[in-house]
Amino acid sequence: MAFEKVTRKQDYSKWYNNLVEDADLAQHSSVRGCMVIKPYGYAIWEKMQSELDRRFKETGHENAYFPLFVPKSLFEAEEKNAEGFAKECAVVTHYRLETDPDRPGKLRVDPNAKLEEELNVRPTSDDIIWNTYKGWIQSYRDLPLLINQWANVVRWEMRTRLFLRTAEFLWQEGHTAHATKAEAQEETDKMVRVYEEFSRNILAVPTIMGRKTESERFAGADDTLCIEGLMQDGKALQMGTSHFLGQNFAKAFDVKFANKEGKLEHVWATSWGVSTRLMGALIMSHSDDEGLVLPPNLAPIQVVIVPIYKGLEQLDAISQKIDPIIQNLKAKGISVKFDNRDTHKPGFKFAEWELKGVPVRIAIGNRDIENGTVEVARRDTKEKQILEFTDLENKIANLLIAMQDEMYLKALNFRDNHITLVNTWDEFQDVLENKGGFISAHWDGTAETEDKIKEATKATIRCIPFDNPHEAGVCVFSGKPSTERVLFAKAY
Numbered sequence: 001m002a003f004e005k006v007t008r009k010q011d012y013s014k015w016y017n018n019l020v021e022d023a024d025l026a027q028h029s030s031v032r033g034c035m036v037i038k039p040y041g042y043a044i045w046e047k048m049q050s051e052l053d054r055r056f057k058e059t060g061h062e063n064a065y066f067p068l069f070v071p072k073s074l075f076e077a078e079e080k081n082a083e084g085f086a087k088e089c090a091v092v093t094h095y096r097l098e099t100d101p102d103r104p105g106k107l108r109v110d111p112n113a114k115l116e117e118e119l120n121v122r123p124t125s126d127d128i129i130w131n132t133y134k135g136w137i138q139s140y141r142d143l144p145l146l147i148n149q150w151a152n153v154v155r156w157e158m159r160t161r162l163f164l165r166t167a168e169f170l171w172q173e174g175h176t177a178h179a180t181k182a183e184a185q186e187e188t189d190k191m192v193r194v195y196e197e198f199s200r201n202i203l204a205v206p207t208i209m210g211r212k213t214e215s216e217r218f219a220g221a222d223d224t225l226c227i228e229g230l231m232q233d234g235k236a237l238q239m240g241t242s243h244f245l246g247q248n249f250a251k252a253f254d255v256k257f258a259n260k261e262g263k264l265e266h267v268w269a270t271s272w273g274v275s276t277r278l279m280g281a282l283i284m285s286h287s288d289d290e291g292l293v294l295p296p297n298l299a300p301i302q303v304v305i306v307p308i309y310k311g312l313e314q315l316d317a318i319s320q321k322i323d324p325i326i327q328n329l330k331a332k333g334i335s336v337k338f339d340n341r342d343t344h345k346p347g348f349k350f351a352e353w354e355l356k357g358v359p360v361r362i363a364i365g366n367r368d369i370e371n372g373t374v375e376v377a378r379r380d381t382k383e384k385q386i387l388e389f390t391d392l393e394n395k396i397a398n399l400l401i402a403m404q405d406e407m408y409l410k411a412l413n414f415r416d417n418h419i420t421l422v423n424t425w426d427e428f429q430d431v432l433e434n435k436g437g438f439i440s441a442h443w444d445g446t447a448e449t450e451d452k453i454k455e456a457t458k459a460t461i462r463c464i465p466f467d468n469p470h471e472a473g474v475c476v477f478s479g480k481p482s483t484e485r486v487l488f489a490k491a492y
Contacts, residue, residue: 007289012233013161019283020162023292023356026279033160033167040356041279043300045170048278049150051202051297052172055194061146061174066128068152069119074127078252084219085123088155090167092119121154126220126245126271129175130253137177137267139258144187145177163280164237164492171275177250177267179257184268185223188244191272192225195240203278204295204408205229205285206415207239208438208487210463215447218271222246228462228487230415231284234436236462236489239281242272280492285411286380292357293380295407296400303329303336303396304358306349308365315340321369321389328393334400354379359403360396380407421485428476428488432459438489442482444475453477459488 006014021027025041028034037045053063069092076082096113100106122128129147137145154168163169174191178184192209199205207227217224221243229239249255250266259265286293296302305326307318322338329336337358339349346363353361363375374392377384380403387395418437422428431439443449443461454460464486473482 005289008232015289016280016284017162019287019291025283025292026162028162031167033157035162035166035168037170037276040300044282044294044298045276045279047298047300048202049172052194052198052274053148053150055198056148056172056174059146059190059194060144061148061176064147064149065151066125066132066149068122070122070125070128072118072120074131075120077127077131078220078249080248081124081126081220085155088123088157090121090154090156092121122151123153123155124271125149125151125153125173126175126249127253130249130255130269133175133177133267134253134255137255137257140179140260143177143179143257143267144183146174146187147176148172148174161280161492163276163283165277169276171273173273174271176270177255178269179259179265179267181246181268184246184270185244187270188223188225188242188272191270192227192240192242195227195242195272195274199227199229199239199278199281200408202295202297203282203285204297204404204411205239205281206408206412208463208465210465210468210487212241212463213447213450213461213486215450216461218243220245220248221271222248226463228438228489229281229285230418230437230489231281231492232414233284234418234490236438236487236491237277237281237284238462238491239278240272240274243270245269245271286407287357291355293407294357294359296359296404299357299359300335301337301353301356301358302334302400303360303362304349304353305336305338305362305364306346306353307338307340308346308363310366314366317366317369318364322364325389325392329396332393332397334393334397359400362396378403380410419487422476423473425476429457432457432488432490436490438462438487440485440487441476442473442484443486444478444480444482446478446480449475449478449480453488457490459490462487462489462491 006018008015024038026035026037029036094109094113096110097107098110100108150172152168152170157165157167160166176187196207196209199207207229209227212224212226223244225242226238227240229237231237247266249269255267256264257267309315309318326336359379361377368374372389373386376387420431421440422431428441468484470484475482
């Protein structure tokens with residue numbers, strides 16, 4: 001294995017980078033700040049897409065596709081949004097190359113091919129979509145408009161990390177239009193709950209649903225809801241956001257509808273999205289020093305079968321014995337790989353599939369056939385057991401269900417054990433530096449205090465949880481009165 005043995009305790013960042021590359025998930029590309037998602041990594045992303053897409057359609061949304069390029073004038077239309085993304089924009093200024101007269105065999109930008117108006121490569125699609133919606137929405141009969149887009153976006157990042165922060169990444173972005181404020185707010189809440197359920201049941205990652213502070217909300221939004229996960233190193237990760245946009249974009253692009261009384265009104269809007277950052281959350285929530293650990297609901301290969309044999313005769317016997325089991329597992333919707341490569345020894349295969357996080361490994365040799373048994377190993381706990389051939393497919397199916405549940409409970413226990421209530425600034429600093437995780441502390445509600453805490457500690461308010469109890473207290477930093485606790489953490 002190419003996997004360089006760096007433990008999480010030794011160097012968490014290096015462990016993560018090594019794992020992403022050595023487990024064949026992704027690699028750095030020759031284009032600065034961009035990544036190549038390799039087939040195995042993309043297969044996991046495809047499963048995420050499939051699960052999310054099904055949930056979007058079940059909640060009434062349809063997929064569409066909008067241009068990659070956004071004219072600068074459109075981008076400027078919603079001022080807060082433009083200001084929020086301006087520093088991250090990649091801009092197209094010319095449309096043609098030509099042979100360089102001073103360097104034979106080389107090309108240069110044709111100075112005569114300058115665009116009349118610069119085009120931003122989309123950092124988000126709000127502007128181009130709302131400019132389009134203006135032509136789609138005329139009356140209340142056209143509402144609600146519930147659209148999702150699967151796309152790539154570009155945000156020019158100076159410091160990058162595979163999956164977590166790259167100049168180009170993949171995501172989905174929902175953009176919806178509604179007749180009333182209440183309906184748009186309901187949509188915003190509904191979609192953050194879709195993300196939470198997906199994270200819980202598919203990723204096996206527990207998250208906290210909450211509201212962003214005014215300083216942390218999406219530029220151009222009146223309100224931002226989010227799900228926040230906690231990684232094994234005690235840092236938080238924003239895994240998904242859902243924004244109530246009010247009428248900001250509708251007014252910027254003059255998107256109006258005729259209500260039932262024939263009166264023109266601006267529509268109400270939402271947007272919501274998750275990205276390939278979820279891959280980072282998946283890795284950092286479950287994986288160990290031996291490599292990737294995948295929850296069964298996301299694993300491209302859920303079961304790998306490794307034959308242990310000497311000569312083709314034994315391999316044929318094993319293949320004949322195991323084939324009905326493979327077919328029965330596939331009939332149950334379980335993805336199986338029979339690793340009968342003759343180029344690698346069983347020990348190598350065991351290590352490879354362990355590194356790639358395949359949930360269940362079955363080993364079978366000549367003696368196992370005689371005994372009517374196989375050795376079954378779990379990736380998450382590394383437990384091994386001997387199981388009989390009889391009803392093996394149901395035993396494996398039940399094992400995968402149990403693994404999914406237990407992986408979630410393990411992550412949940414870790415998360416819950418790393419939510420710490422503090423009442424003083426000294427406690428705040430001590431927990432932040434020595435324990436990590438979420439810090440539940442009183443805050444006076446001002447952006448000024450929020451900024452000072454961030455400047456002093458690099459910790460930010462991750463969210464104000466939905467189920468937050470209101471209680472009188474004093475801000476840990478300013479000593480001013482507070483009505484509720486919020487969650488602080490260092491974050492990716």
